[in-house]
Amino acid sequence: MATPDTRTQLLDAAERLFAEHGYRGTSIRAVTDLAGANLAAVGYHFGSKADLMVAVARRAIGPITEAQAAGLDRLLARTPDPSVADLVEAFAGPMFDGMPSGDEGGARRSRLIVTILSDPAEETRAWPGPAENDVRDRYLAAFARALPALTPEELWFRIRGVLAVTAVDRVDRYNTGPSPGTGDAARRWAITFLSAAMSAPPAET
Template sequence: MASPDTRTQILDAAERLFAEHGYRGTSVRAITRLAGANLAAVGYHFGSKAELMAAVARRVVEPMNAAQRAGLDELLARTPDPTVGDLVEAFAGPMFDRMPAGDEGSARTSRLIVTILSDPAEEARNWTGPAEDSVRERYLAAFARALPDLAPQELRFRMRGILAVTAVDRLEAHQQPSPGCESPAAGEASRGWAITFLTAAMSAPPTRI
């Protein structure tokens, strides 16, 4: 098997370091040192550290977005008004499928998603483009039809909660595996628990302030 090219080595190193240390806590020098590349390689392949962050995030998120898009297409082909539970399954399910417990790569992906959600650096959050925005907006519209009493701001908050709960659960499953966690049955059970919990959270009455 051919060894990874320089661009892939830089992406691999950056994903690991961004996930462990955040955007500001990771220097380009540390990335290139881990990748075995020279400093100029980041500029040549990505243009800047911010663009490298964007490339790392998209490499992780795009397969999930593709599965989320396909799941929503399938739901809408069956009915114009999917249930909240079906929407949660289509939105959160791909994240469980792409981040199985007990896998170091999955744990790194989970850490990176947590970083994207929580890192104070704008570069860690403002990397999305039309493809990512399209998936999010389509789900927001579908959830809004299923939950017409929710204010748009609260709906967005709850959808962020789906991302956060799923990423943290997958990371914890890797770091502190429960007895039997590695078995397929336990993994499927964890997925089911999350979908049930998140469906209830999304379906809760609007908050009255």
């Protein structure tokens, strides 16, 4: 098998370190040391640490975003107004498919999503590009049609909750290992729970 090129080695190292230590807790030197590259390599291949974060996030989450978009396309081809449960399945399902519980790479991607959701560094929230923003906006619009009583702020809070619950479950499954009754069951449990959470009445003002 061919040895990964320097750019790929940097992405692999940065994904692991950002996921484990956060953006501010990861130095360029730590990334290059882990990748076995010289200190100037990040600047040459990416430009800056912030640009490296963008590249890491897009590489890790891009396939999930593409699957989410395809799932929504299939739903909307059947009906202009999918149910909340169907929308949750289309949105959360690819995270289970793209982050299998027994796969180290899947666990890293899960931890990276948790980092993106929780890290206070602004750089962790600057990674989405036009494609990612388009998928986000399309899901927001579809959920808004299905849940018209929710304000945009509360709706976005709940969607972030879907991301968080799914990512934390994937990390936990990898760390603890499979147990009786888990596997595909965990996906069903999550979709059922998250559909109910998304469908809950609006919080009182």
